[in-house]
Amino acid sequence: MKVxxxxxxxxxxxxxxxxxxxxxxxxxxxxxxSSQIQSNDENLTEAFKRTFHRPRLNCGYACARxxxxxxxxxxxxxxxxxxxxxxQCVPPGTSGNTASCPCYATLxxxxxxxxxx
Numbered sequence: 001m002k003v004x005x006x007x008x009x010x011x012x013x014x015x016x017x018x019x020x021x022x023x024x025x026x027x028x029x030x031x032x033x034s035s036q037i038q039s040n041d042e043n044l045t046e047a048f049k050r051t052f053h054r055p056r057l058n059c060g061y062a063c064a065r066x067x068x069x070x071x072x073x074x075x076x077x078x079x080x081x082x083x084x085x086x087x088q089c090v091p092p093g094t095s096g097n098t099a100s101c102p103c104y105a106t107l108x109x110x111x112x113x114x115x116x117x
Contacts, residue, residue, distance in 0.1 A: 059084035067117060069094045076117045083107055083116035 067076035087103035098105030107115040
């Protein structure tokens with residue numbers, strides 16, 4: 001019984017010493033480590049901003065949806081396809097709604113007519 005109590009006392013003393021060392025280590029090293037982590041996060045977000053691209057839009061599907069009710073489907077799909085390739089967006093619906101895609105709405109032909117259907 002005395003041996004078991006002695007072993008427990010020694011283990012508690014060792015555990016308290018380890019905890020003191022760990023707490024002193026984390027208190028003295030917190031600021032450099034956190035600043036290093038923060039600077040790494042900033043570097044990663046800057047790299048992400050430079051390399052991130054929006055996913056490519058399926059222009060064939062979007063233009064087929066846009067031109068489904070027109071009488072000149074081939075002409076509409078050709079014009080819509082070139083606008084979609086340049087702007088990477090197609091307004092919803094079969095006509096109008098150009099506020100949702102400003103680039104699509106501002107493209108003009110050489111005759112200064114709206115290019116995109």
